[in-house]
Amino acid sequence: MKFEQPAGHNPIDQLKVVGRSTERIDGPLKTTGRAAYAYERHDVAPDAAYGYVLGAAIAKGRIEAMDLSVAQAAPGVLAIVTARNAGKLGKGRMNTAKLLGGPEIEHYHQAVAVVVAESFEQARAAAHLIRVRYARHKGSFDLAGTLDTAVKPGAQSDTAVGDFEAAYAAAPVTLDATYATPDHSHAMMEPHASVAIWNGDELTLWTSNQMIDWGRSDVARTLNLPREKVRLVSPFIGGGFGGKLFVRSDAVLAALGARAAKRPVKLALQRPLIFNNATHRPATIQRLRLGAGHDGRLTAIAHESWSGDLPGGGPETAVRQTRLLYAGANRLTRERLARLDLPEGNAMRAPGEAPGLMALEIAMDEMAEKLGMDPIEFRIVNDTQIDPEHPQRPFSQRELVRCLRNGADRFGWQQRNPKPASVRDGRWLVGIGVAAAFRNNLVRTSAARVRLSSDGGVTVETDMTDIGTGSYTIIAQTAAEMMGLPLEQVSVRLGDSRFPVSAGSGGQWGANSSTAGVYAACMKLREAVAARLGLDAATAHFADGRVSVGGRSLPLAQAARGGELVVEDQIEYGDLDERYQQSTFGAHFVEVGVDAATGEIRLRRMLAVCAAGRILNPLSARSQVIGAMTMGAGAALMEELAVDKRLGYFVNHDLAGYEVPVHADIPHQEVIFLDETDPISSPMKAKGVGELGICGVAAAVANAVYNATGVRVRRYPVTLDKLLDQLPEYT
Amino acid sequence: MDAFKEFRLTRRGLLRAGAVSVAAVAAPEVAAAPTATGRPPSHASIKLRVNGKEQELTLDTRTTLLDALREHLRLTGPKKGCDHGQCGACTVIADGRRINSCLTLAVMRDGADITTIEGLGQPGHLHAMQAAFVKHDGYQCGYCTSGQICSAVATLDEIRQGVPSHVTTDLNIPPPLTAAELRERMSGNICRCGAYSNIVEAITEVAGSAT
Structure with a gap:
């Protein structure tokens, strides 16, 4: 569905479900500890080995030597991966620095090794037995001291309308003040974490990522894999705030560790590593x-x-x-x-x-x-x-x-x-x-798949994520409103790269764009339902689990009697965001x-x-x-x-x-x-x-x-x- | 500040500075020499009663109570947010008192009675505090939630038992059940999504109906 003209009256305007304060449908799972986050996927990787990351001890320079021998001989150690033995790695489009550093070090606590061992305690102990000799290079670390050398980074970096200097000089009241904001950390509660499982040359990452499709592409780029060979799954994400928009070292190192150890590997970045290893809001x-x-x-x-x-x-x-x-x-x-x-x-x-x-x-x-x-x-x-x-x-x-x-x-x-x-x-x-x-x-293209089953229930599948934002619930509300069902009749499956590509969670675009994608898919499902029931889609009314036209009224479930109805669509945007601010x-x-x-x-x-x-x-x-x-x-x-x-x-x-x-x-x-x-x-x-x-x-x-x-x-x-x-x- | 001067030495000069001073000046550039060799881990057998069920575990003695619960008993409720006592996501109730389970080795708790979020209630049979968190939307991403709820349940017990807090002004009377008391007592449980205002409402509702 292409959205090119301002929306007229549509089924969402009924506001029977949408627009009403609704308890989260994932609330009972989250409040009882049953929602399993990436590191807790015992169900998919009961035999996972444990990864532990070693970060660089310098901000800029080179690794001159790395002695792994003592660590490798430590109890329980299955593999140690460094830039030397990882094979040729690419870099994600969304990453600035490499996720596995060495021999060049680009920033402090850039990952330089991952130790994989039978237990967390063994991996941690062995990581501390790695001996690294660094050559430290001079770096630039003080923003205030670099202002003279700062450059214009892009075409949009300078804008001007009218004559500022003249108007400012002529203004009777003026202010000229300088402000400073420091570097900030996302500090989301769930550390970056991943479980990596290889099946032949296919990789599945159960991870914590806001943007499944970006992540899938960048994992493929980093590991030099075809995109089709990579699957990302993030049904629950313990906060992101932008920190999990991109693939980070946990995902890449879990994948490399699992390949080297020939075992599923799970890995969470240690909290004290995250602040320098991952991204931050610049000062x-x-x-x-x-x-x-x-x-x-x-x-x-x-x-x-x-x-x-x-x-x-x-x-x-x-x-x-x-x-x-x-x-x-x-x-x-x-x-x-x-x-x-x-x-x-x-x-x-x-x-x-x-x-x-x-x-x-x-x-x-x-x-x-x-x-x-x-x-x-x-x-x-x-x-x-x-x-x-x-x-x-x-x-x-x-x-x-x-x-x-x-x-x-x-x-x-x-x-x-x-x-x-x-x-x-x-x-x-x-x-x-x-x-x-x-x-x-901001508006972004977003797709969804909807299934109507023979019991009259609807399932929505999209790679949209819920990072605490409430995506599960608003998507269920949208589908319920569109199909004329109570909320309980809708199930929502999110965060899997096998599902249609959504807007993802970022830039506060997620709620509007992902539900608009579900709206588009549901419009298509309504047409398919009407066709199956021999009703006119344009005038059909979907309410209380029934589809009605004029005097005729049939149960929604009847449309799936001959087999599940599955449709997929996406919302795409025209130029309304250019014509209007x-x-x-x-x-x-x-x-x-x-x-x-x-x-x-x-x-x-x-x-x-x-x-x-x-x-x-x-x-x-x-x-x-x-x-x-x-x-x-x-x-x-x-x-x-x-x-x-x-x-x-x-x-x-x-x-x-x-x-x-x-x-x-x-x-x-x-x-x-x-x-x-x-x-x-x-x-x-x-x-x-x-x-x-x-x-x-x-x-x-x-x-x-x-x-x-x-x-x-x-x-x-x-x-x-x-x-x-x-x-x-x-x- | 001699230590700072050393950073300006060349690496060669640094190496020449000699073995005796290596530990003092070289730590940031050269990871400390291995002190432990590959000594096999020691194991110990312990008993825990977890959510009413007896458990017998043989553990590497370095295993925290948190990892015993998460990795050995495979409970998904207690969370690891920092692994060193700064965030509260791992809060469980041990012998009636809330603790950061990441800050205690499992072997230190041999014989303990542990309640995790799973022991409070399940979907369909929520504990009053769990239900209040759902009603008041006292969470977003859900990662701190297990710890918040365990902490909240134990907090109300502490107030009931008359345990004072940093903001209790009169030690001669039972501590009052005020928002200020709740906020102070709950401050070991970080919620980066920032659901604090809702969490306090949830706890207040449960406290009100319980007293």
Whole structure:
């Protein structure tokens, strides 16, 4: 099915199942420990041997010698694979550095060996018996020190409309400020893990991967196999946030280990290895220049961002939202990429917008104060309903103003004292902050297969993944709505490369695109059912397990009496995303308390108001948003991969050193979804919320801290040491 | 900082620096020389009572309780998130108290009575806490969920038994069942999906109906 015109009325609009808060259909499995993740597949590999990965002890250089003899002789060891004996390996299209390093080492903790042994304890012990001699080379590890050498990475890296320099020079009110965001780690709870099983020259990987089809292709590329010989299966994934978009070393090393040991091998990356071995969100340095008239209208907007990556890598696209979020006749953006020899940077939840809004939305707060305007009114004055760079291109829907106003009412914004450091509650300095949320709505081709069985039940099969997002449930809701069945009559099978290729989980495109693919397949199934029953498909009504036309009504199951009905289709998109700018919007409100003596920051209240098209399952969509708010709170207050600039690695490479929010850090969170449908996005009229929820949160926290204390922190995370010497006199 | 100076030495110079200082200055460049040779692992037999069932295991003594449950008894409930006591995904209830099962060797728990998430309830017969997690959507990816639920069940027991926490202000009265108490006591269980707000609601509901 090709989606080329805005959606009209369709079966989803009945909203008998879709759009209703629905408990996850995989909930009973997940809450009883019965959902088996990659490392737990005793059912498929009861005799698996254990792999343990050794990471490089230098950031850049060469392996001069590797002595495996003692390790090889250790009890239980079945095989040791290194770059020397692995055979010729390719590199995945989505990977920047090799997944098995040596003799060249590209980054710290790049995998250099995998030990396969009968038991985990034996593999671990033997890995520590490998002796490696390295020649360390000089590397580049300090982003701030490489700004002069940063290059323009792509055609889209520079944009300009009007004459920014002139408008900025002429503006009566200006802001020129520089912000820094540190490297972040996905730190999903399930480590990267895989079980590899060879059957002749065919490889099956039971793994933890967000994008099954990308993964299948890149495993094939890396191992020099035909794509058809590779199968990936990921029915349950313990979180990803972008960290599992790509094939990582666990999958490749499990496959190589299994080939060498002639046994199925299971392997999970050790937690302290993950932070440097896998990908991370790159640090940025961002300069914002804003110019406005006394009326608060922006006349000049410039956003420049610097980030670094390994050779062949890409920039953190932190300026992209600034091209779309606010009006302003004269604008400029620039992205610059420095060469860094730190671990590979790549996508993490809302790549671009998440760090970009951390800077832009503080700048908007600072500018509002300079103008003497309320920060919400300042944003509203600068709202735009068209793409500011391409005035002929409207937004498909844009309810930012309603999000801000609605949130202001709900949160009690009018009680905010705009004068910083003026509200006190016992020992706490109290402040309130706001930020806009913005994330583009991307659409991707997505396919599904649906089966109608003779008992009247429907099964959906697609390689879509559920990384905690609730895919199982919204896909079941979609099929139930389309076929006129109760939810219990639908089963959903996900995450297997034998199923039709879906949009996968990333870029908050998964919910809308994958359900639209199921919609397309179900439309085809409805036609097949009608044909079997001798009914007119165009006028047939599917409800309560029956198909009705005029006075005739037949059970749905009857269509499969002669054998299971199986159809497959996909949703493909025309140019609606070019004719219209499709984005999601929101407003984040945060109240903080800052200890007047110690500077300790505590979140007291959080609210998000989101406008993101039709919300398919308000229960799980709300969870997506509160989860993203939590991750945003982490970015605001604690998350920072500390770079050792001499040796070139992330020092705090575990979950105690890299702090993420815990229960005690997070207050009750509130989420409001505006009632919205976007017929331009897909037949589902939905968008995504999983990334929108993190966009702007950190800035709202930083702005609240400023309101509480009068201390403006422009270098994340906002920690008490950055407040202490500037806090108001303690009284 | 002499140690830093050493990094500027050439590798040849580093080797010349001599064997006596190798351990101190060369650790980042040269993996420590093997200290253990291939000594065969020691094994021990232990008994555990897991979810009401007696189990007898002969284990490599280095095996954690977590791996005994996951790899030897093949339970899929207890999760390995970090394997060193930082995330809480492996939380099980041992002799009535919640522990990080990755931080204890199985042999240290010979004779213990262990309850894992599987022992609390099954699909179709959910424990009240499991049902509350489903109702309040107190999870997303599900990987921390076993640990959160075991921890939550044990937390309510601790409060009932009067065990104080870091945020308990008055030690002369039983600790109150407040959101602040729950958040403090549950902080050893990380949920990166960020379901905390919902988890606290789920626990509060169970606590309310249990008291």
